[in-house]
Amino acid sequence: MTQPPPVLELGPHRLLLIDPDPGFRGVLRDQLEQDSAWRVDEVATIEAAHELGMIGSAERPPPGLVVVTVAGRSARAAIAGWRRGGLAAPVVALVAPSGRDVVGASLTIPKPVRLADLLAAIAALRADAGAGAAGAVNGGPPGPPETAAARQIGPYSFEPAAKRLIERARARTIRLTEKEAAMLDLLWQAAGMVVPRAALLARVWGYQAGLSTHTLETHVYRLRRKIERDPAHAELLITELGGYRLVR
Numbered sequence: 001m002t003q004p005p006p007v008l009e010l011g012p013h014r015l016l017l018i019d020p021d022p023g024f025r026g027v028l029r030d031q032l033e034q035d036s037a038w039r040v041d042e043v044a045t046i047e048a049a050h051e052l053g054m055i056g057s058a059e060r061p062p063p064g065l066v067v068v069t070v071a072g073r074s075a076r077a078a079i080a081g082w083r084r085g086g087l088a089a090p091v092v093a094l095v096a097p098s099g100r101d102v103v104g105a106s107l108t109i110p111k112p113v114r115l116a117d118l119l120a121a122i123a124a125l126r127a128d129a130g131a132g133a134a135g136a137v138n139g140g141p142p143g144p145p146e147t148a149a150a151r152q153i154g155p156y157s158f159e160p161a162a163k164r165l166i167e168r169a170r171a172r173t174i175r176l177t178e179k180e181a182a183m184l185d186l187l188w189q190a191a192g193m194v195v196p197r198a199a200l201l202a203r204v205w206g207y208q209a210g211l212s213t214h215t216l217e218t219h220v221y222r223l224r225r226k227i228e229r230d231p232a233h234a235e236l237l238i239t240e241l242g243g244y245r246l247v248r
Contacts, residue, residue, distance in 0.1 A: 005245055006193045013064030015122075016054055017042040019094070020069065028067070031119060038064075046078045055082065062087055065125060067118075069094045069111070070102050079104040090125040092118070124202030151188050153248055154236045156227065160185045165227065179204055180223050187237070187246035196243040220244065 015038045019025050022044070029040040043049045046068065053060050070076060070093045079091060083104040093105035094113060101108040107121055151158045156165040156174070163181040165174040176184070182204045187195055197213050205215070220239075224231040238245045 005240060013038055014061070015040050016049065016063035016066045016068075018044070018046055018049055018066070018068040020044050027115065028118070031115065032122070046075055050078075055087070056085055063089055065089050065122065066091045067094065067122070068092070070099070070105075071096070076102055092121060092125070120198040120202040123196060123199040151248075153184065153188065153227075153246065158184060158188065174226050176223075176226070179219055180226075183219060183223065184246065187244060188248060190246065192245060192248060194240040194243045194245045200244065 015032060017025055017028060017040055019042075025042040029042055032038040032040050041054055041063070043052065043054060049055050055063060055066065066082075066087075066089060068075070068079070068091065070079070079093065080103055082091070090106040091102075091104060093102035093108045094111050095102065095108055097110045097112075099108070099110060106125060109118065109121065151160070153165070155167050155169060157168065158165050160181055163176045163178060165176065166172075167174070183200060186200065186203055197216055201213070201216055220237060221231075224234055224237055227236055228234050236247050238247060
């Protein structure tokens with residue numbers, strides 16, 4: 001029996017959740033721990049997280065990712081302090097609807113936030129880590145950045161920065177949209193593993209409330225028409241259970 005291809009997995013990591021609402025913390029914790037991808041530590045305030053040594057402690061490994069509700073200058077100052085102290089893990093800052101971006105945060109999301117959108121954002125940060133910066137999600141130093149040099153995909157030479165594919169055998173160039181190039185880039189870096197749909201959506205489109213998988217499927221359809229010999233029988237951009245895989 002043929003084994004299914006591996007899904008992009010970044011292993012179980014410790015996620016620190018700081019929010020004053022115990023109901024919200026419980027729901028998010030339950031969702032994240034369903035697939036054993038995260039072990040969630042939760043606390044109501046930044047002050048309590050410091051007192052318990054959950055972050056900024058020399059005796060305890062840093063979290064792999066932080067989700068924190070930011071209300072007031074002290075919270076913003078705390079995040080800046082984490083970065084100065086060497087925290088490399090992604091930080092998702094939840095702010096008031098009119099709140100400005102938080103310095104030091106990897107992503108700033110206004111409240112109220114749909115649970116599905118927040119989970120997709122977290123999945124995107126995990127995908128980033130799995131695509132060459134896994135150290136950052138593990139709480140260690142980020143991995144070396146990927147270069148923008150040409151990458152081989154089947155008969156094509158893929159140039160992400162130029163947003164194009166070059167097929168030298170047929171002396172032709174395929175122009176890509178920004179989203180198409182970003183999708184191929186993430187799939188290429190996954191090195192043949194399946195990238196979940198939620199990770200692709202959040203990584204390529206960013207945080208956008210109400211974004212559906214139909215958007216992704218439409219772009220996959222258009223991309224296949226550009227790169228596949230027979231779009232109906234894909235050989236490069238493969239649909240797998242839960243996501244997509246690129247044959248390099």
